[in-house]
Amino acid sequence: AVTKFKVGDHVCSFAALGSFASFIVQDQSLLFGLPKGCDLVAAAALPVAFGTSHVLLVLGAAGGVGFSAVQIGKVCGAVVIAAARGAEKVQFLKSLGADHVVDLTSQNLTASVKGFLKSRKLKGVDVLYDPVGGKLTKESMKLLNWGAQILVIGFASGEIPVIPANITLVKNWTVHGLYWGSYSIHRPAVLEDSIQELLSWMEKGLITIHISHTYSISEVCNYYQYSIFLLLLLFCEAIIYQGKL
Numbered sequence: 127a128v129t130k131f132k133v134g135d136h137v138c139s140f141a142a143l144g145s146f147a148s149f150i151v152q153d154q155s156l157l158f159g160l161p162k163g164c165d166l167v168a169a170a171a172l173p174v175a176f177g178t179s180h181v182l183l184v185l186g187a188a189g190g191v192g193f194s195a196v197q198i199g200k201v202c203g204a205v206v207i208a209a210a211r212g213a214e215k216v217q218f219l220k221s222l223g224a225d226h227v228v229d230l231t232s233q234n235l236t237a238s239v240k241g242f243l244k245s246r247k248l249k250g251v252d253v254l255y256d257p258v259g260g261k262l263t264k265e266s267m268k269l270l271n272w273g274a275q276i277l278v279i280g281f282a283s284g285e286i287p288v289i290p291a292n293i294t295l296v297k298n299w300t301v302h303g304l305y306w307g308s309y310s311i312h313r314p315a316v317l318e319d320s321i322q323e324l325l326s327w328m329e330k331g332l333i334t335i336h337i338s339h340t341y342s343i344s345e346v347c348n349y350y351q352y353s354i355f356l357l358l359l360l361f362c363e364a365i366i367y368q369g370k371l
Contacts, residue, residue, distance in 0.1 A: 130154040130159075131157065135159060135160075136159070136164070136169075137159055137160060138160060138170055138173055139156055139173065140307070156310055158321045160325060161325055163329065164325060168337065171335045171337060180204050180205070181250065182253045182255060183209070183239065183251045183255065183266060183269065184196050184207070184208050185258040185263075186282055187215075187224070188211075191280075192208070192257060193222060195255045196208050196219060197223070200222070201327060204253070205246065206225050206226075207225065207228070207239055207242065209227075209228045210227065210229070212229065222334075225246075226238075230262075239251070239269050243269075251269045251270050254266050254267075254270060254274065254276045256276065256277060256278060256280075256287075258280070258283050259278075259280070259281035262283065263289070264288075267289070267293070273297070273299070274299050276289065276301045276302065278302065289301055
């Protein structure tokens with residue numbers, strides 16, 4: 127029996143399958159009630175995109191989970207350093223309130239971040255938000271404070287990084303694997319609380335969802351054609367994109 131909602135309630139869902147449909151059947155544990163007046167399009171994107179007072183370094187900051195981390199960091203009072211590629215992304219991240227943005231197409235990550243930290247009289251990075259992996263992870267470790275937190279979000283670079291256990295021990299780092307989707311199985315109450323908090327932030331205008339395109343159900347094929355076209359351009363390095371496909 128449905129006890130959490132009543133007919134007519136507006137909800138969003140953490141749905142793994144079946145989202146390209148006018149109606150889906152979903153367990154109430156995976157539904158989240160929306161505040162009155164909440165934008166439905168933005169709410170539909172929030173559960174996946176937003177799944178983290180210290181210095182926060184966000185890699186892949188213009189991607190879907192990256193720019194979410196930038197906003198969450200600012201709401202929580204962190205000094206936020208964002209790393210991305212291209213002038214357009216740099217301006218986008220500055221518009222979100224990032225305190226410092228590194229353009230990896232023209233700047234060295236370590237040198238740029240160290241220069242910023244020195245200008246603010248800060249020792250180093252307390253939290254590394256890493257959906258990229260590879261060489262950027264290795265370079266970022268040079269910037270971490272004693273007792274820093276490393277959040278392993280993904281491996282967009284295609285290379286799984288090595289985080290040496292001896293350095294982790296000596297510097298008292300904590301490494302967290304963060305797969306938000308698994309909370310729906312293992313810690314549904316935590317997922318519920320997190321999404322409700324994010325929805326309340328969105329209602330207050332503290333965070334925003336970046337929606338570049340919307341498609342009707344009848345246009346799903348066009349969406350896939352558009353996505354494939356973008357991926358081909360990305361492969362050829364002809365464009366730089368923001369957000370999630």
